[in-house]
Amino acid sequence: MIVLGIVGSPAGGKSTVAGFLAELGGTWVNADLIARDVLETDQVELQLVDHFGPAITGEGGRIDRKRLASRVFGDDDLSRSSLIYLESVIHPRTREIITGRLRQTFVTNPDGSIVILDIPLLFEAGWDRYCDEIVCVRCMEATRRERVRARGWSDEELRRREKNQWPIAEKQRLSTKVIHNDGELGELRKQLTDWHSSHLTSRVSPGPTLHTNC
Numbered sequence: 001m002i003v004l005g006i007v008g009s010p011a012g013g014k015s016t017v018a019g020f021l022a023e024l025g026g027t028w029v030n031a032d033l034i035a036r037d038v039l040e041t042d043q044v045e046l047q048l049v050d051h052f053g054p055a056i057t058g059e060g061g062r063i064d065r066k067r068l069a070s071r072v073f074g075d076d077d078l079s080r081s082s083l084i085y086l087e088s089v090i091h092p093r094t095r096e097i098i099t100g101r102l103r104q105t106f107v108t109n110p111d112g113s114i115v116i117l118d119i120p121l122l123f124e125a126g127w128d129r130y131c132d133e134i135v136c137v138r139c140m141e142a143t144r145r146e147r148v149r150a151r152g153w154s155d156e157e158l159r160r161r162e163k164n165q166w167p168i169a170e171k172q173r174l175s176t177k178v179i180h181n182d183g184e185l186g187e188l189r190k191q192l193t194d195w196h197s198s199h200l201t202s203r204v205s206p207g208p209t210l211h212t213n214c
Contacts, residue, residue: 001105001106001109001111001113001114001115002113002114002115002132002133002200002203003102003115003117003130003131003132003133004021004026004114004115004116004117004131004132004133004134004135004200005117005119005122005127005128005131005133005134005135006018006116006117006118006119006122006134006135006137007122007123007134007135007136007137007171007175008136008137008138008139008168008171008181009138009139009144009162009165009168010120010144010148010158010161010162010165011139011144011145011147011148011151011153011158012137012138012139012144012168012181013137013139013147013181013188014118014120014137015030015032015118016181016185016188017135017137017179017181017188017192018030018116018118020188020189020192020193021114021116021192021196022116024192024193024196025114026113026114026115026116027101027105027113027114027115027116028116028118029098029101029102029115029116029117029118029119030118031094031098031117031118031119031120032118032120034094034097034098035090035091035094036065038090038093038094038097039063039065039090040062040063044089044090044093045062045063047089048063048068048086048089049061049063051085052068052071052082055067055071056068056071068086069157072086073157073160073161073164074160075160075163083164091125095125098117098119098127101115102115102130114200117130117131120165121164121165122134123166123170123171123174124165124166128174132203133176133177133200133203134174134175134176134177135175135176135177135178135179136168136171136172136175136177136178136179137179137181138168138172138178138179138180138181139180139181139182140182143181143182144158145158177195179191179192179195
């Protein structure tokens with residue numbers, strides 16, 4: 001089994017890369033979707049509303065992710081402490097689910113699997129220790145700004161989120177492969193298909209043992 005980590009800047013195209021690799025036969029572990037599911041559990045919602053107050057909720061009393069994001073992504077001390085608290089609630093549950101999926105894949109198909117770890121804070125949270133390969137997705141800032149505007153983010157929102165991550169140059173330095181994502185989707189797909197056929201498929205073999213405390 002190969003564990004393949006995906007890193008990059010916000011709106012750089014990490015999930016697009018992960019999706020293409022999944023189409024080529026990989027198992028995609030999407031930490032953002034897992035964390036979103038964790039956030040929407042009743043227990044976690046009650047805990048966060050109790051801490052932050054009803055200002056983070058929307059219609060029906062459920063957590064509004066944009067309102068919550070406005071509380072935790074900022075430069076001031078209150079925002080930073082709020083982010084630390086949110087991560088203390090979400091991250092342990094998310095980590096447990098991701099670890100379970102890695103173990104399940106290792107047990108069911110140890111010799112023929114490529115697991116794609118799509119985790120925004122992969123280096124920051126120490127997930128790189130469990131990766132056999134790490135792909136850094138690079139993209140020009142102007143392109144990323146266009147993408148975040150399509151998501152409804154402002155340039156300021158992009159800047160705030162970037163400040164909570166390692167610089168892209170450091171991520172690239174620690175990665176084993178760089179993918180450039182400034183062109184058309186067809187160009188990106190070809191890069192990944194060529195790399196998958198020439199490198200990844202020949203590397204599929206039993207991966208590192210997953211420890212119970214990972």
